[in-house]
Amino acid sequence: MAEFKKADSMLEWFDQRLGVVNFAKVMMTEYWIPKNINFLWAMGVLLTVLFTFLVVSGIFLLMYYKPDANMAFDSVNYTIMQEVAYGWLFRHIHAVGASVVFLIIYIHMFTGIYYGSYKKGREMIWISGMLLFMLFSAEGFSGYMLPWGQMSYWAAYVITEIFGGIPFIGDDLVVWIRGNFYVADATLTRFFMLHVLLIPLAIIGAIVFHFYALRFPHVNNEAGEFFDFDVEAKKYLAGNKKHSKVIPFWPVFLSKDVFVLGVFLIFFFYLVFFHYGFAMDPINFDKANGLKTPAHIYPEWYFLWSYEVLRGWFFEIAGISGKDLGLMAFGFANIIFLVMPWLDRSPVVKPANQRPYFKYWFWLMIADLMVLTEFGKLPPTGPNAWVGFGASLTFLVLFIALPFITKAEAAKVKGKK
């Protein structure tokens, strides 16, 4: 055992035992972030804060929520919303937080795509991020079922039904997922378990991994510039702070993030207290009823684009039914972002607007996702169905074309040099 001398201060006492001084250096004061960044680089911290809000509000909700098909609806809408002191506040934070966390995830994700922060050494950051997106999606979907309202029930019905399209095992798989032949109490209880235990554990693990994956390739910057972090860090530590290209995570990087967070919180709490309808669908204030289908069934806004990719295929092509085509397109849409680093064949790391071909691809992709999101909510009738089909097809074509576009771009850029 190491020899311990008597500590002169509390800090020293902890430092002897836990190495806190070094730990703080590694994690905070000498964790280097590029200086050339804008507020979009604060989304990670926003997401961490939002996830904390969700965990804390979730813990409070868990004290009164009843995962039982006969009691769930009233435990949420009466006990939590009306009886428990500030129960409504926790529910509003949880519901609005769950919706807004996806807005920030999308901003975070498209910032990464715009600045090319997924390639040349940053592949694992991207993959762990997409893994988090998938886990958050599962968390959002399982949580949406818990209030056991009409939309909870029918969204669960429609989404679990999707698995029925998988060849051979589809029908059995649906029953296995639901725990019954239809969405029922067993479904509610198992999704409750997923929502409060298994998926959150996986999310926490994935967050740690995401932060870890950032450590070696370092955070990207606004110009996509590569430089030697050690050299820049030395400059900074030598006092040449103004000329160094890096800043420490604490306090410099975080001071900016905390300000962005402050502005965000004004917006967030405005939504929580005064404008929460978008996150708490009116239809979900009707108790689940398996015998009464709502006139319009739609998922929460953050799933609309992939839902529309699924729904856009409504007619048979070459002997394959529209349903199966939609399912294939849906499967494609849900994994394609994961392989983004390998679809982009250009070695250039630069903001999209400084890349001759990619900039068109990027903005077309954003526009297409917006169209998909919009038409994913509208009833799929008449011309809407065709717009949905067109946007869904465009989505596939965009991603199939990406390797060719970026390869051509790489050749063009090389030719110039």
Next chain:
Amino acid sequence: MKEFKILAVLVALVGITYYGIEPYAHSVMHPAVAPADFTFQDVKNVDTSLAGNVENGKVLVEANCIACHAIEKAGHPAMMPNADAAASYGVVPPDLSQAGRIYDKNYLANFIFDPVTAMHVQQKYNPESGKAFPMPSYNWMSPQDIMDVVAYLQSVAPKVADNVEGHKSTFEAACGRCHNMQYAGIEATTPASVIKEHMGANPPDLSQYIKSRGEHYLHSFINDPQVLLKGTSMPRVGLTEKAQEEVIAYMEEVGDSKKAERESLGVWVILYSVIFAILAYLWKRKIWSEVH
């Protein structure tokens, strides 16, 4: 400056998407309908400009109405318990104590003349269906007599306070014979099995209707259910605008009981966030002045 440009692009993209999936999509799914008509102009069998005679009205009511209807406020108790009345008529006949207050004068007069037409439930009660509404038409009565009845009912109706208790009494008189309101402990006076038989389905519990339907929808729906839900067996009940507002107010007091707390706390939390953001900005400026 550059950061503001990025923010502007972000706000525009989010704003367009939000507009599309919220206000626009909802306007497509729920198209605007004709505005609520609280004068019930479509029914004009009775000349409602005639001045009613309360004394004569009292005589007519005692001869024609109290065999089925209670009027507690005028000393006419119900003839039988609710369960028995419901079994006899299909639904508990309303106590008329509040009728003169909560129902529009024009509606009430025309209702007495011909209930089915006034209620907009011709699709259910017609010669082909063979079903008859429990209350007969008083179309043999002269308009003057009908207006006398209306005048009498208006004279006995008690005033209610503009508070939760008052709103509750309006709600119970207007909705409470068919609808439960579990979150307020209100159970329909007509037993569930009987009302199901009478209406074709169990009328919904209204505890959360302020949230699931919203004030805007209820405003139009209560005024005339057929406008938004064609073919529904819920009758047009003929509430005055004031009575309807009281009903909706009560639905909000029960279904969204923390509204006042939410809105007052919201202001403080947002104010706190603004101060937080200002202090954070000052701190950021100080820190970044060393590195820029």
